Amino acid sequence: MRSDARRNRDLILGAAVDLFIERGPAASMEEIARSAGLGVGTLYRHFPDRQSLLEEIAADSLRRLYDYAQARLDTAPSGWDAFVGIIEQCVALPLALTKAVSETPLDKPELDALAERSDALIAEAVTRAQKQGDLRRDLSPAQVADMLSVIVCRPGIRPGDPLITVFLDGLRLRPA
Amino acid sequence: MRSDARRNRDLILGAAVDLFIERGPAASMEEIARSAGLGVGTLYRHFPDRQSLLEEIAADSLRRLYDYAQARLDTAPSGWDAFVGIIEQCVALPLALTKAVSETPLDKPELDALAERSDALIAEAVTRAQKQGDLRRDLSPAQVADMLSVIVCRPGIRPGDPLITVFLDGLRLRPA
Amino acid sequence: MRSDARRNRDLILGAAVDLFIERGPAASMEEIARSAGLGVGTLYRHFPDRQSLLEEIAADSLRRLYDYAQARLDTAPSGWDAFVGIIEQCVALPLALTKAVSETPLDKPELDALAERSDALIAEAVTRAQKQGDLRRDLSPAQVADMLSVIVCRPGIRPGDPLITVFLDGLRLRPA
Amino acid sequence: MRSDARRNRDLILGAAVDLFIERGPAASMEEIARSAGLGVGTLYRHFPDRQSLLEEIAADSLRRLYDYAQARLDTAPSGWDAFVGIIEQCVALPLALTKAVSETPLDKPELDALAERSDALIAEAVTRAQKQGDLRRDLSPAQVADMLSVIVCRPGIRPGDPLITVFLDGLRLRPA
DNA sequence: AATGAATGAGCTTTCATTCAT
DNA sequence: AATGAATGAAAGCTCATTCAT
Numbered sequence: 163m164r165s166d167a168r169r170n171r172d173l174i175l176g177a178a179v180d181l182f183i184e185r186g187p188a189a190s191m192e193e194i195a196r197s198a199g200l201g202v203g204t205l206y207r208h209f210p211d212r213q214s215l216l217e218e219i220a221a222d223s224l225r226r227l228y229d230y231a232q233a234r235l236d237t238a239p240s241g242w243d244a245f246v247g248i249i250e251q252c253v254a255l256p257l258a259l260t261k262a263v264s265e266t267p268l269d270k271p272e273l274d275a276l277a278e279r280s281d282a283l284i285a286e287a288v289t290r291a292q293k294q295g296d297l298r299r300d301l302s303p304a305q306v307a308d309m310l311s312v313i314v315c316r317p318g319i320r321p322g323d324p325l326i327t328v329f330l331d332g333l334r335l336r337p338a
Numbered sequence: 339m340r341s342d343a344r345r346n347r348d349l350i351l352g353a354a355v356d357l358f359i360e361r362g363p364a365a366s367m368e369e370i371a372r373s374a375g376l377g378v379g380t381l382y383r384h385f386p387d388r389q390s391l392l393e394e395i396a397a398d399s400l401r402r403l404y405d406y407a408q409a410r411l412d413t414a415p416s417g418w419d420a421f422v423g424i425i426e427q428c429v430a431l432p433l434a435l436t437k438a439v440s441e442t443p444l445d446k447p448e449l450d451a452l453a454e455r456s457d458a459l460i461a462e463a464v465t466r467a468q469k470q471g472d473l474r475r476d477l478s479p480a481q482v483a484d485m486l487s488v489i490v491c492r493p494g495i496r497p498g499d500p501l502i503t504v505f506l507d508g509l510r511l512r513p514a
Numbered sequence: 515m516r517s518d519a520r521r522n523r524d525l526i527l528g529a530a531v532d533l534f535i536e537r538g539p540a541a542s543m544e545e546i547a548r549s550a551g552l553g554v555g556t557l558y559r560h561f562p563d564r565q566s567l568l569e570e571i572a573a574d575s576l577r578r579l580y581d582y583a584q585a586r587l588d589t590a591p592s593g594w595d596a597f598v599g600i601i602e603q604c605v606a607l608p609l610a611l612t613k614a615v616s617e618t619p620l621d622k623p624e625l626d627a628l629a630e631r632s633d634a635l636i637a638e639a640v641t642r643a644q645k646q647g648d649l650r651r652d653l654s655p656a657q658v659a660d661m662l663s664v665i666v667c668r669p670g671i672r673p674g675d676p677l678i679t680v681f682l683d684g685l686r687l688r689p690a
Numbered sequence: 691m692r693s694d695a696r697r698n699r700d701l702i703l704g705a706a707v708d709l710f711i712e713r714g715p716a717a718s719m720e721e722i723a724r725s726a727g728l729g730v731g732t733l734y735r736h737f738p739d740r741q742s743l744l745e746e747i748a749a750d751s752l753r754r755l756y757d758y759a760q761a762r763l764d765t766a767p768s769g770w771d772a773f774v775g776i777i778e779q780c781v782a783l784p785l786a787l788t789k790a791v792s793e794t795p796l797d798k799p800e801l802d803a804l805a806e807r808s809d810a811l812i813a814e815a816v817t818r819a820q821k822q823g824d825l826r827r828d829l830s831p832a833q834v835a836d837m838l839s840v841i842v843c844r845p846g847i848r849p850g851d852p853l854i855t856v857f858l859d860g861l862r863l864r865p866a
Numbered sequence: 867a868a869t870g871a872a873t874g875a876g877c878t879t880t881c882a883t884t885c886a887t
Numbered sequence: 888a889a890t891g892a893a894t895g896a897a898a899g900c901t902c903a904t905t906c907a908t
Contacts, residue, residue, distance in 0.1 A: 164908070167871060190898060201873040206900065208871095301500055309501045316488060324477055325485045332508025343888085366881060368891095377890040378883085388882065516887070519892060542877060553894040558879065560892095653852055661853045668840060676829055677837045684860025695867085718902060720870095729869040730904085740903065 171208050173198040175222065178215055179256045183317055191215075217270045223255045224276040231283040241290025242297060246330065248284060252314040253321050281307045298335045306333065347384050349374040351398065354391060359493065367391075393446045399431045400452040407459040417466025418473060422506065424460060428490040429497050457483045474511045482509065523560050525550040527574065530567055531608045535669060543567075569622045575607045576628040583635040593642025594649060598682065600636060604666040605673050633659050650687045658685065699736050701726040703750065706743055707784050711845060719743075745798045751783045752804040759811040769818025770825060774858065776812060780842040781849050809835045826863045834861065 163171075177198035181189040191212060195205040209215040230251040231244075238244035285303035292299050297306075313319075313329050353374035357365040367388060371381040385391040406427045407420075414420035461479035468475050473482075489495075489505050515523075529550035533541040543564060547557040561567040582603040583596075590596035637655035644651050649658075665671075665681050705726035709717040719740060723733040737743040758779045759772075766772035813831035820827050825834075841847075841857050 164871070166907075170871080191900080192898080202900080203874065203902085204872050210900090212899070301504075305500050309504060312489075312492065312501060324481050325488060328474075328477075328485060328505065328508035330508070332504035332506070340888095346889095367883080368881075371891095379885090379890050380888080382883070383888075386883095516892070518886080522892085543879085544877075554879085555881085555895065556893050562879090564878070653856075657852050661856060664844065664853060665840075676833050677840060680826075680829075680837060680857065680860035682860070684856035684858070692867095698868095719904080720902075723870095731869050731906090732867080734904070735867075738904095 167208075170198070170200055170204055173200065174205055174208055174215070175219060179219060182219075183256070217273055219256065221270075221273055221276055224273070224280055226255055227252060228276065228280045228283065231280060231287070235283060235287060238287075240296065241287050241292070241294050242334075244287040245284070245291050245297070248287060249310060249314060249326060249330070250321060252310070253319050253323065253326070284310060296335055297333055301333075343384075346374075346376060346380060349376065350381055350384055350391070351395060355395060358395075390446075393449055397446075397449055397452055400449070400456055402431055403428060404452065404456045404459065407456060407463070411459060411463060414463075416472065417463050417468070417470050418510075420463040421460070421467050421473070424463060425486060425490060425502060425506070426497060428486070429495050429499070429502070460486065472511060473509055477509075519560075522550070522552055522556055525552065526557055526560055526567075527571060531571060534571075535608070569625055571608065573622075573625055573628055576625070576632055578607055579604060580628065580632045580635065583632060583639070587635060587639060590639075592648065593639050593644070593646050594686075596639040597636075597643050597649070600639060601662060601666060601678060601682070602673060604662070605671050605675070605678070636662060648687060649685055653685075695736075698726075698728060698732060701728065702733055702736055702743070703747060707747060710747075711784070742798075745801055747784070749798075749801055749804055752801070752808050754783055755780060756804065756808045756811065759808060759815070763811060763815060766815075768824065769815050769820070769822050770862075772815040773812070773819050773825070776815060777838060777842060777854060777858070778849060780838070781847050781851070781854070812838065824863060825861055829861075 174194065178189070178194045181194055181197055185193075191205055192202055194215075195202045198205070205215070209218060227248075231248050234244045234247045234251070238247055281304070284307045288297060288303040288306045291297035292303075309329070313325060319325075350370065354365070354370045357370055357373055361369075367381060368378055370391075371378045374381070381391075385394060403424075407424050410420045410423045410427070414423060457480070460483045464473060464479040464482045467473035468479075485505070489501060495501075526546065530541070530546045533546055533549055537545075543557055544554055546567075547554045550557070557567070561570060579600075583600050586596045586599045586603070590599055633656070636659045640649060640655040640658045643649035644655075661681070665677060671677075702722065706717070706722045709722055709725055713721075719733060720730055722743075723730045726733070733743075737746060755776075759776050762772045762775045762779070766775055809832070812835045816825060816831040816834045819825035820831075837857070841853060847853075
């Protein structure tokens, strides 16, 4: 891939994320291209249709989440710490878009695979935290992962959002 | 308002809510009218544009929420009980639509007023619960109301969702 | 169907045929609508996409051809006369469009059925003419029908075209 | 012209003819270039626009037809033989494309000149055949040439097509 | 000289909204 | 008052053509 093409691809993804955040998921392809400083044709060369642009945004977030979660699991002193770190990373990603943008179901198999791999990592953190007695045991790791995505996949969420504190407190198992 | 007009109006609102739930917020005016067994013209006689249909759906939910919250505050044995009851009512309303349907920001003053009145009632329940020592005090009533709307305004939420349990546990202040 | 809708439908078909003849099969939907004195939306209400407009034009011609061929077979004094009459009718229809317009294969089952029924009638005329000793017997009725469509389905063909004379003379079996 | 440039030019013309036959006249410049194993840029270096590519394909056919007709006229034992030979040559050329490809009227003067020169040769064969009593005299040579182009310029025509037999029989003047 | 990325006009199609019946 | 036909702006997408690499 030529260096200018790579640059344009990134410009497009950036502009799309910004516009989707700013104007909601109805932002038009024309707007996105224009806001990236490019013509529509260029947008369509990189992403053959609207769907595939959305998918790529989602895939990007999921890949970054996966990488982060992996690293965190390797280094965190406890399952709980890993879990908290993953949540914090999630709110920093435009993961929100994954859900918010996609009324269209985005069912690309690659995406499902990515989501599964990330979920597996989150489940791993949850399981460890449960074993270590830091996280309530009346929920399955999958249920916890689902909740996490609800909390975290919202446009406008910011690190330090009080909802996160409450959510973590609701999950935590504290020693009597 | 003549009784058949009233009936048509209700048919439309019902069909719209169903379609929005089933097909997402992109359901067209034509579809809605057709699924209510009416022509588009009739739909437009009742709601001068799409926006005002959305607003009316939202207003409907908010009115019902308000009525319920009011009743609950009057009868519940404690602030906490009132709060829990309100949450449970919320998930039973198509409140989810209020958010889901409206990427378009529904800024009708009447709606804001309704939302404010409902929020005030929720804040009242929160304040009482805080005073009675059942709900953590490091959050303002407004913050709690915001969280509640996040938890509750999601398409597909069902009574008994584990997220609600966790959320309530995170908010609850339990005696040592 | 309301009378104005019927009128508009006919306006559209007429305008489309004229434009396709005048400007070739690339005439745009916008042009067609405009030239019928209507908005694009109206065109699309009558024909849900470009394809179905083309199909309707083709079907119209085939239906008229069928009706004509039927009548002709019933009344013509001989198979040969019927055959000649059918050819003459063909050049008067915008049958040319059927072929010319359709790079798109137009594979609507109804169309195929119509074409088959017309072909059967042509084959009937051919067979009769062969039995009556007026048409050469070294060709199958289907082959003759194919040739006929080549001769006749050309934009710009006019009644009395010398090619038709030559074609008929080439087919005719004259008594020694 | 360098030998590789010549080669590329021929690759392009070949690919274009094949694609037009296979996929109809809507084949895109990109497809043509790709199917010739080249980039679009190279295509445009050889043919400044789509039109000129089409024109060159047509010119190529006409030049070959001219050469063949010339040779045939010089060697055929009779006008009729020359005429028949020319027809047979025509169906072997991608002459069909000349018409099929060009809904766009190819009005390059050079093309007209080529067509005229070829027509003149065909007219010569016709005139000779008429004088020799082999071809009906109620048609002008130009009319016959026109018919010939109708018969012959169709995608999919093959040597031995029965239409050619019929056409020749219709033109032939047989001794009583 | 060759490549293929970028461009944007233009095409098909949809849908909120208006208006004749 | 109800209907659904008509409208046209705007969206998604394609492709001939240009131009940077």
